[in-house]
Amino acid sequence: KNEVEQSPQNLTAQEGEFITINCSYSVGISALHWLQQHPGGGIVSLFMLSSGKKKHGRLIATINIQEKHSSLHITASHPRDSAVYICAVWNYGGSQGNLIFGKGTKLSVKP
Amino acid sequence: DVKVTQSSRYLVKRTGEKVFLECVQDMDHENMFWYRQDPGLGLRLIYFSYDVKMKEKGDIPEGYSVSREKKERFSLILESASTNQTSMYLCASSRGRSYQPQHFGDGTRLSIL
Numbered sequence: 578k579n580e581v582e583q584s585p586q587n588l589t590a591q592e593g594e595f596i597t598i599n600c601s602y603s604v605g606i607s608a609l610h611w612l613q614q615h616p617g618g619g620i621v622s623l624f625m626l627s628s629g630k631k632k633h634g635r636l637i638a639t640i641n642i643q644e645k646h647s648s649l650h651i652t653a654s655h656p657r658d659s660a661v662y663i664c665a666v667w668n669y670g671g672s673q674g675n676l677i678f679g680k681g682t683k684l685s686v687k688p
Numbered sequence: 689d690v691k692v693t694q695s696s697r698y699l700v701k702r703t704g705e706k707v708f709l710e711c712v713q714d715m716d717h718e719n720m721f722w723y724r725q726d727p728g729l730g731l732r733l734i735y736f737s738y739d740v741k742m743k744e745k746g747d748i749p750e751g752y753s754v755s756r757e758k759k760e761r762f763s764l765i766l767e768s769a770s771t772n773q774t775s776m777y778l779c780a781s782s783r784g785r786s787y788q789p790q791h792f793g794d795g796t797r798l799s800i801l
Contacts, residue, residue, distance in 0.1 A: 608787040618697075618776060618795035625789045663731070667787045676790070680730040 580604050583664050583679040590686050596651040598682045600664030609647050610676070611638050612663040620663070623649070654686045691715070694779050694793040702801055707766040709796055711779030720762035721780040721790065722746075722754060731778065737762055769800045 584599045600609070611623040624631050624638040626647075631638050635654075640647040651658055664679040695710035713720065721736040723746075733746030735754040743754050751773060755763045762781075766773055776797050780790040 610789060612792075618778075618797065620778065620780075620792035620795075622789040622791060625787070627787075665731075676733070678731040680728065 579680070580677050581664055581666055581679040583662075583682050585682060586680070587683045588685070590654050590684070592655060592686055592688050594654050594686075596654050596658075596684065596686075598649045598662050598664075598684070600647040600649070600679055602645050602647075602664075602666050602677075604666065604668050604677070606642075606645075606666040606668060608667045609640055610665040610667075611647070611649050612665060614661040614663060614681070616660070623662075651684075656686045656688050659685050692779055692781055692791050692793040694777075694796050696796050697794060698797050698799075700799045700801060701766075701769050703770060705766075705769050705800075707769050707798070707800075709764040709766075709777055709779075709798070711762045711764070711781075711793055712760050713762075713781040713791070714760065715781070715783070715791075716759065717781035717783050717791075718759075719782045719784075719788075719790075720756065721782075722752075722762065722764045723778045723780065724748070725776040725778060725795075734764065771800050774798060774800045 581602045608627040610625050612620050614620045635652045637650040661681040661683050663681045665676050668675045691714045693712045701707050722734045723731045725731050732748050737743045737756045753765045776795050778795045779793040782788045782790045
Protein backbone atom coordinates (compact mmCIF):
# COMPACT_ATOMS: atom_id res chain seq x y z
CA LYS A 578 0.00 0.00 0.00
CA ASN A 579 1.32 3.46 -0.89
CA GLU A 580 2.01 5.74 2.04
CA VAL A 581 0.40 8.69 0.25
CA GLU A 582 -2.79 8.08 -1.71
CA GLN A 583 -4.52 10.66 -3.86
CA SER A 584 -8.03 10.58 -5.24
CA PRO A 585 -9.27 10.78 -7.82
CA GLN A 586 -6.46 9.85 -10.21
CA ASN A 587 -8.14 11.73 -13.04
CA LEU A 588 -10.73 14.46 -12.88
CA THR A 589 -12.58 16.29 -15.64
CA ALA A 590 -14.61 19.38 -14.78
CA GLN A 591 -16.48 22.13 -16.55
CA GLU A 592 -15.24 25.68 -16.22
CA GLY A 593 -16.65 27.30 -13.10
CA GLU A 594 -17.08 24.10 -11.10
CA PHE A 595 -15.84 23.67 -7.54
CA ILE A 596 -13.12 21.02 -7.44
CA THR A 597 -11.83 18.88 -4.60
CA ILE A 598 -8.72 16.71 -4.69
CA ASN A 599 -8.05 14.42 -1.75
CA CYS A 600 -4.84 13.18 -0.15
CA SER A 601 -4.65 10.51 2.54
CA TYR A 602 -1.45 9.35 4.19
CA SER A 603 -0.60 6.49 6.50
CA VAL A 604 2.51 7.85 8.28
CA GLY A 605 2.99 10.46 10.96
CA ILE A 606 3.97 13.67 9.29
CA SER A 607 5.74 16.92 10.08
CA ALA A 608 4.17 18.82 7.18
CA LEU A 609 2.33 18.36 3.90
CA HIS A 610 3.09 19.95 0.55
CA TRP A 611 0.72 20.54 -2.38
CA LEU A 612 2.38 20.97 -5.77
CA GLN A 613 1.13 21.73 -9.28
CA GLN A 614 2.71 20.36 -12.45
CA HIS A 615 1.74 21.83 -15.81
CA PRO A 616 1.94 19.83 -19.05
CA GLY A 617 5.35 21.33 -19.83
CA GLY A 618 6.76 19.52 -16.81
CA GLY A 619 7.71 22.29 -14.37
CA ILE A 620 6.47 21.90 -10.79
CA VAL A 621 5.26 24.79 -8.68
CA SER A 622 4.82 24.76 -4.92
CA LEU A 623 1.26 25.73 -3.96
CA PHE A 624 1.02 25.22 -0.21
CA MET A 625 2.91 23.83 2.72
CA LEU A 626 0.83 23.17 5.82
CA SER A 627 0.96 21.27 9.07
CA SER A 628 -2.45 22.24 10.50
CA GLY A 629 -5.68 24.01 9.67
CA LYS A 630 -6.29 25.75 6.40
CA LYS A 631 -4.49 28.00 3.91
CA LYS A 632 -5.94 30.07 1.08
CA HIS A 633 -4.31 31.65 -1.95
CA GLY A 634 -6.57 33.18 -4.53
CA ARG A 635 -9.01 30.50 -5.71
CA LEU A 636 -7.05 27.70 -4.06
CA ILE A 637 -7.74 26.41 -0.56
CA ALA A 638 -5.84 23.65 1.23
CA THR A 639 -7.00 21.98 4.43
CA ILE A 640 -5.48 19.34 6.61
CA ASN A 641 -6.89 17.12 9.37
CA ILE A 642 -3.97 15.65 11.29
CA GLN A 643 -6.13 13.25 13.33
CA GLU A 644 -7.71 11.78 10.21
CA LYS A 645 -4.44 11.90 8.22
CA HIS A 646 -6.17 13.64 5.36
CA SER A 647 -5.75 16.79 3.31
CA SER A 648 -7.88 18.36 0.60
CA LEU A 649 -7.10 20.84 -2.12
CA HIS A 650 -10.07 22.87 -3.33
CA ILE A 651 -10.29 25.04 -6.41
CA THR A 652 -13.18 27.50 -6.60
CA ALA A 653 -14.53 28.80 -9.93
CA SER A 654 -12.26 26.48 -11.90
CA HIS A 655 -10.72 27.66 -15.16
CA PRO A 656 -9.06 25.83 -18.08
CA ARG A 657 -5.70 27.24 -16.96
CA ASP A 658 -6.08 25.17 -13.77
CA SER A 659 -5.61 22.03 -15.90
CA ALA A 660 -2.53 20.34 -14.47
CA VAL A 661 -1.39 17.45 -12.33
CA TYR A 662 -1.73 18.16 -8.60
CA ILE A 663 0.69 16.33 -6.34
CA CYS A 664 0.49 15.80 -2.60
CA ALA A 665 3.70 15.11 -0.68
CA VAL A 666 4.43 14.63 3.02
CA TRP A 667 7.47 14.92 5.24
CA ASN A 668 7.62 11.81 7.40
CA TYR A 669 7.65 12.79 11.10
CA GLY A 670 11.22 12.76 12.37
CA GLY A 671 12.55 12.19 8.89
CA SER A 672 15.12 14.26 7.10
CA GLN A 673 14.53 16.96 4.54
CA GLY A 674 15.11 14.28 1.92
CA ASN A 675 12.34 12.08 3.22
CA LEU A 676 9.53 13.66 1.21
CA ILE A 677 6.99 11.02 0.21
CA PHE A 678 4.99 11.81 -2.93
CA GLY A 679 1.55 10.76 -4.06
CA LYS A 680 1.14 9.74 -7.68
CA GLY A 681 -0.79 12.87 -8.56
CA THR A 682 -4.28 13.83 -9.71
CA LYS A 683 -4.64 14.87 -13.32
CA LEU A 684 -7.20 17.67 -13.63
CA SER A 685 -8.70 18.78 -16.91
CA VAL A 686 -11.03 21.78 -16.91
CA LYS A 687 -13.12 22.15 -20.07
CA PRO A 688 -14.32 25.56 -21.28
CA ASP B 689 11.44 34.51 -6.93
CA VAL B 690 13.55 31.38 -6.62
CA LYS B 691 14.97 30.25 -9.90
CA VAL B 692 16.06 26.67 -10.41
CA THR B 693 17.55 26.17 -13.84
CA GLN B 694 18.19 22.83 -15.48
CA SER B 695 20.67 22.83 -18.34
CA SER B 696 18.50 21.06 -20.93
CA ARG B 697 14.76 20.55 -21.46
CA TYR B 698 15.26 17.63 -23.82
CA LEU B 699 18.27 15.36 -24.20
CA VAL B 700 18.90 12.27 -26.33
CA LYS B 701 21.88 10.04 -25.57
CA ARG B 702 23.06 6.56 -26.49
CA THR B 703 23.40 3.49 -24.30
CA GLY B 704 26.74 3.41 -22.52
CA GLU B 705 27.38 7.14 -22.72
CA LYS B 706 28.26 9.17 -19.64
CA VAL B 707 25.53 11.77 -19.17
CA PHE B 708 25.66 14.96 -17.11
CA LEU B 709 22.54 16.80 -16.00
CA GLU B 710 23.20 20.20 -14.47
CA CYS B 711 21.09 22.19 -12.04
CA VAL B 712 21.72 25.71 -10.76
CA GLN B 713 19.73 27.67 -8.16
CA ASP B 714 20.07 31.38 -7.48
CA MET B 715 18.69 31.72 -3.94
CA ASP B 716 21.59 30.43 -1.84
CA HIS B 717 19.59 27.36 -0.79
CA GLU B 718 21.39 24.79 1.33
CA ASN B 719 19.43 21.77 0.09
CA MET B 720 19.30 20.40 -3.43
CA PHE B 721 17.56 17.30 -4.77
CA TRP B 722 17.43 15.15 -7.89
CA TYR B 723 14.24 13.23 -8.71
CA ARG B 724 13.07 11.13 -11.59
CA GLN B 725 9.44 10.97 -12.61
CA ASP B 726 7.89 8.06 -14.47
CA PRO B 727 4.24 7.43 -15.45
CA GLY B 728 2.38 5.60 -12.72
CA LEU B 729 5.28 5.86 -10.27
CA GLY B 730 5.31 9.53 -9.37
CA LEU B 731 8.41 11.35 -8.17
CA ARG B 732 11.24 9.28 -6.74
CA LEU B 733 14.30 10.69 -5.00
CA ILE B 734 17.67 9.76 -6.50
CA TYR B 735 20.11 11.82 -4.42
CA PHE B 736 20.05 14.91 -2.26
CA SER B 737 22.60 17.26 -0.74
CA TYR B 738 22.52 19.38 2.42
CA ASP B 739 25.71 21.26 1.76
CA VAL B 740 28.66 21.65 -0.55
CA LYS B 741 30.51 18.37 -1.12
CA MET B 742 27.85 16.54 0.87
CA LYS B 743 25.49 13.97 -0.65
CA GLU B 744 23.06 11.35 0.53
CA LYS B 745 21.38 8.53 -1.34
CA GLY B 746 17.68 8.67 -1.94
CA ASP B 747 15.37 5.81 -2.84
CA ILE B 748 16.85 4.87 -6.24
CA PRO B 749 20.56 5.84 -6.42
CA GLU B 750 21.73 2.82 -8.43
CA GLY B 751 23.33 3.81 -11.72
CA TYR B 752 23.65 7.47 -10.70
CA SER B 753 26.16 9.68 -8.95
CA VAL B 754 26.11 13.36 -8.02
CA SER B 755 28.49 16.23 -7.52
CA ARG B 756 28.12 19.41 -5.50
CA GLU B 757 31.32 21.44 -5.71
CA LYS B 758 29.57 24.80 -5.33
CA LYS B 759 26.53 25.67 -3.26
CA GLU B 760 24.45 26.79 -6.25
CA ARG B 761 25.17 23.82 -8.51
CA PHE B 762 24.13 20.17 -8.20
CA SER B 763 25.00 17.77 -11.00
CA LEU B 764 23.51 14.35 -11.69
CA ILE B 765 25.73 11.88 -13.52
CA LEU B 766 24.66 8.74 -15.33
CA GLU B 767 27.93 6.81 -15.40
CA SER B 768 26.91 4.46 -18.23
CA ALA B 769 23.45 5.31 -19.52
CA SER B 770 20.96 2.52 -20.02
CA THR B 771 17.53 2.49 -21.66
CA ASN B 772 15.78 2.08 -18.30
CA GLN B 773 17.10 5.50 -17.35
CA THR B 774 14.88 7.13 -19.96
CA SER B 775 12.75 9.42 -17.84
CA MET B 776 11.90 12.97 -16.77
CA TYR B 777 14.53 14.30 -14.34
CA LEU B 778 13.65 17.11 -11.95
CA CYS B 779 15.95 19.15 -9.77
CA ALA B 780 14.73 21.00 -6.66
CA SER B 781 16.16 23.19 -3.94
CA SER B 782 15.05 24.35 -0.50
CA ARG B 783 16.28 26.48 2.37
CA GLY B 784 17.66 25.41 5.71
CA ARG B 785 17.16 22.39 7.91
CA SER B 786 13.50 22.76 8.83
CA TYR B 787 10.73 21.73 6.51
CA GLN B 788 10.61 24.30 3.73
CA PRO B 789 8.88 24.21 0.35
CA GLN B 790 10.94 22.71 -2.42
CA HIS B 791 11.36 24.78 -5.58
CA PHE B 792 11.62 22.82 -8.80
CA GLY B 793 13.26 23.32 -12.16
CA ASP B 794 11.39 22.76 -15.42
CA GLY B 795 12.74 19.24 -15.81
CA THR B 796 14.91 17.45 -18.36
CA ARG B 797 13.26 14.80 -20.51
CA LEU B 798 16.07 12.33 -21.15
CA SER B 799 15.86 9.61 -23.78
CA ILE B 800 18.48 6.86 -23.90
CA LEU B 801 18.54 5.04 -27.24
